[in-house]
Amino acid sequence: MMRALVTEREPRVTDLPMPEPAKGEALIRVLVAGVCHTDLEILGGYMDFKGVPGHEFVGVVERSENEHLRGKRVVGEINCTCGHCHYCTQDMPHHCLNRTVLGILGRNGAFAEYLTLPESNLHIVPNTVRDDVAVFTEPTAAAFRILEQFDVNDEDRVIVLGDGKLGQLVAQTVGLRTNHLVCVGKHRWKLDMLRGLHIGTALVEEPIEPGADVELFPPL
Numbered sequence: 001m002m003r004a005l006v007t008e009r010e011p012r013v014t015d016l017p018m019p020e021p022a023k024g025e026a027l028i029r030v031l032v033a034g035v036c037h038t039d040l041e042i043l044g045g046y047m048d049f050k051g052v053p054g055h056e057f058v059g060v061v062e063r064s065e066n067e068h069l070r071g072k073r074v075v076g077e078i079n080c081t082c083g084h085c086h087y088c089t090q091d092m093p094h095h096c097l098n099r100t101v102l103g104i105l106g107r108n109g110a111f112a113e114y115l116t117l118p119e120s121n122l123h124i125v126p127n128t129v130r131d132d133v134a135v136f137t138e139p140t141a142a143a144f145r146i147l148e149q150f151d152v153n154d155e156d157r158v159i160v161l162g163d164g165k166l167g168q169l170v171a172q173t174v175g176l177r178t179n180h181l182v183c184v185g186k187h188r189w190k191l192d193m194l195r196g197l198h199i200g201t202a203l204v205e206e207p208i209e210p211g212a213d214v215e216l217f218p219p220l
Contacts, residue, residue: 004052004112011043016052019108021116026069028059028076028117032131033110036139037165037219039103047104054110055103058125058134066119075137077121078102136169143169146216152177156213159183163190163201166218174216175199182208 001015021027034056038046042053055078061069081088081096088096102117103109125134143166152158156178160171163185171183171194182200185191191201202208 002113004108005054006051007043007053008050016108016112019114019116021063024065024118024120025116026064026066026074026119026122027062028057028074028115028122029062030057030059030110030113030115031073032058032135034135034138039111042104049104051103052108052110052112052115053103054112055101056135056138057110057115058131058137059110059115061122062114064119069119069122069124073125073131073134074122075125075134076102076117076123077141078104078138080107080118080121139166140169140173142166143173143218146170146174147177150214152214154178154180156180157209157211158214158216159208159212160216160218162218163187163194164218168194170216170218171199172197174214184208 002018003013004016005011005013019027033054036056039053042049058073058075061072061074064070078101079094079096080100081093082098085097087093100106109115152174154177157180158174158178160167160174160181160183163183167183167185168190171181175181182202183191183194184202184204186204188203191203194201
């Protein structure tokens with residue numbers, strides 16, 4: 001048995017059976033789990049999810065057919081795909097019609113002592129990266145996804161609307177490609193963190209130069 005946070009009618013901590021990894025999956029002992037705004041929305045009924053929430057984690061592989069993974073500290077991609085639907089065969093697995101999503105859709109998540117994920121979803125954490133840093137891998141990967149979808153270069157002017165957690169990460173990642181970036185937000189103390197990284201900022205009531213090559217609207 002293991003302890004886990006379960007969301008049903010209301011969140012509660014309870015005992016659950018240990019998860020059993022399917023073929024090609026690993027059993028992971030959770031070391032650290034991050035709380036995302038999506039998790040808070042799930043507790044309020046988002047996605048009508050019932051089970052163990054949580055999708056940002058660092059853990060140690062306890063069981064795996066892949067000896068290279070056993071005993072290693074890992075993070076994981078949260079989308080678990082079928083590999084044979086239309087989108088998977090077109091090399092678009094993020095749109096898999098049959099996917100489960102860790103702690104969000106059809107798969108228990110990281111607010112438990114153990115979880116399972118496909119071995120192909122796992123990435124080994126270097127020894128030089130602390131748990132409290134590695135746990136940001138999933139939201140940081142979401143921010144870097146923007147650079148896969150948009151060809152941002154140093155000549156582009158980019159406006160990031162929002163200074164929340166993901167807005168911070170988006171501004172920092174996109175700022176690696178262009179110096180012509182402004183993050184617009186409501187909180188001076190949050191914007192000051194970006195200013196300390198030499199990223200342009202503005203409060204919502206402050207005027208900025210109109211027009212941009214790319215405008216980004218990260219969720220909270």
